[in-house]
Amino acid sequence: MDKHTIMQYFEWYLPADSQHWKRLAEDAEHLSQIGIGMVWMPPAFKATGLNDVGYGIYDLYDLGEFDQKGTIPTKYGTKDDYLEAIQALKQHGIRPIADIVLNHKAGGDELETFQVRKMNPTNRQEALSEPYEIQGWTGFTFPGRQKQYSDFNWHWYHFDGLDYDALHEETGIYQIVGDNKGWADQNQVDTENGNYDYLMFDDIDFKHPDVVAHLKEWAQWFLETTGVTGFRLDAVKHISEDFMADFIAYAKTLQPELYAFGEFWKDDIDTTLRYLDGTNYQYDLVDVGLHMNLYQASQNGADYDLTTIFDGSLVQIKPQSSVTFVENHDTQAGQALQSKVEDWFKPIAYGLILLRQEGLPCVFYGDYYGIEGDFAQPSFQEDLDKLLYLRQHYVYGQxxxxxxxxxxxxxxxxxxxxxxxxxxxxxxxxxxxxxxxxxxxxxxxxxxxxxxxxxxxxxxxxxxxxxxxxxxxxxxxxxxxxxx
Known part of the structure; x- marks a missing residue:
């Protein structure tokens, strides 16, 4: 295949029928025929429950195999279904890309007691209290898995923050107190809200040597077990740059052909370029700047100056590091980062990423197959099939x-x-x-x-x-x- 193109093969409102992996396996031949060379699959790990899209991660070792959180399969299916979908993609020359969520854990099994400081939500560097004792759901023992694949249990000292104090039944942002605790260094994470190390749930402490060692062991198990050939890295601006660069460098020693790209959600080209440099270009980044330009252009209509459509985008400055996209599961209607490109502009937007040589374009499942429910939108499959055909046969030369x-x-x-x-x-x-x-x-x-x-x-x-x-x-x- 001459021109690489990714498809993000999920959207937020898919039915929780545990059949998605089977649908993907059946669709693999068709995806190959239309020119898709990589498929970004949703998180395959057991999360907080059957309806979890996959980002409320509970157990990285449970791919839909164990009876945990009220279900054996995940929202998308069982472990066997997942492995079969991966094989189907590879049989049709498509690289399976796994969505990797390392920033946090959710749905702990046991309450633990420890000390915290309550922090200012808009300035995470500012403590609102002296250290005091709370209880948090930070004990992860995975009773349904019974130590299969790994006997590592998570405890409060493996985290640096959480958002719920069960002792006082209060929510907030709590920084865990202890030896070598505190947020990641200021120059290692995004500086929004003072320090954006903490995002949600139980925030993993990447300074803890046992955490680093365990996640590398897990990476080896996951790559050997699944055979995936790529990672999409969730929420990297909340994770220590040094850890992420080292983690992906290690993963590439296990899988030399591994392709990785990260979600660094920042509409600021200087910060984005600094991040790429700080992580030694170990992985590409989604082009948030271009997405926001496309969104704004769709909102402003004739008032938008199309000659500036690539200004401030990663694809303009570092095209070899840019994963371009029109929409994803976070930007679609009803989501936290909602910035939905208007329907009239969708074909134009996809033309701007699919019919040009710079960047690695990603087609969104919701745009290709449509979205049902309260936030319904039409399918653009007819247009996308034509654009993908042109990409394969015509986007060459000068x-x-x-x-x-x-x-x-x-x-x-x-x-x-x-x-x-x-x-x-x-x-x-x-x-x-x-x-x-x-x-x-x-x-x-x-x-x-x-x-x-x-x-x-x-x-x-x-x-x-x-x-x-x-x-x-x-x-x-x-x-x-x-x-x-």
Missing amino acids: QTDYFDHPNCIAWTQSGDEEHPQSLAVVLSNSEAGWKRLDMGTLNAGKTFVDYLGRCADKIVIEEDGWASFPVQGGSISAWIEESI
Whole structure:
């Protein structure tokens, strides 16, 4: 496969029917046919219950095998289903990417007593109390697993914070007190809220040597057990940079071809670049800056200057480290980071990531298959199939940009020896327009049509290689040679 593309194969509101792994296995051949080279699978670990999307992690060693938290399967299925889905993907040449959630644990088995300081939620560096005693659900003994695969139990000293005091039945942000305790160093995590080490649930202390050793042991078990060839890393801005860089470097000694990318949710290019440097470029990052540009462009319509659509994005500065995306499970309607790209702009947005050479694009399950329920949205499968086809066959050679009008931009792909076909892409966020583009003299006299079917015109390339390509209002057209 020439052009790599990821699909995030889940959305927040999937039914909790434990059938998702089976659906994925059945879909593997189709995904391969449309040009998907990697599939980002949802978290496979036992979480707080059957309805948990997977981020309320309870037991990293339970992939839907043990009777814990009221269920054997996870929301997505059993361990056997998971392993079969992974094999189905690999049999069709697709790399399975596992969603790895290391930041926290939830649903502890036992109450423990220890000392904390209550912290200011908006400035985690400021203590609101002297140390005092609370009880927290920080004892993780996994009685349903009975020490199979690992006999490691988690206790209060393996964490640095939590959000519930069971002794006084109060919620808050509590920093655990003890030897070598405290949040991660300021230069190791995001500085929002003073220090953003703490995010939710029982926050894992990555300074504790037993924690580091245990998680490396788990990584070896997980890679050997599942055969996954990639990691998507959750909430990395809340985890020590040094730990993450070391953890992925270690994982790559176990699986040299491992591909990893992280969720560093920060719409600030300077901070993002500093983070990449701080983690020694061990993994790529999702391009939050570009997503926010796409979101804003969809909100502002004709008032948005399309010539700036890539400004402040990771793909503009470090394309080799950028995973571009339009939507994900956190940005969809009803979620904490809701920033849903409007439906009218979705095809344009996907054109901006799929029909360009920079970055590694990720297609969202909810956009491809649609979303049902209270936050329903339509499927864009017809458009995405066409864009994915064009990506596989036409996004090669010299890419020339025509970003010279705030409401109508374009670019061309010249093709290469193996993919000699040329492509012209034109998009508008206002009224119908056109762009005059140089397709090269090799295309002189050839007839081009809009593969996306938005414009019925047929465009004949002039003798000098130039032609004027139209686009409908608020739309995108992708022009290719008619005979191909």
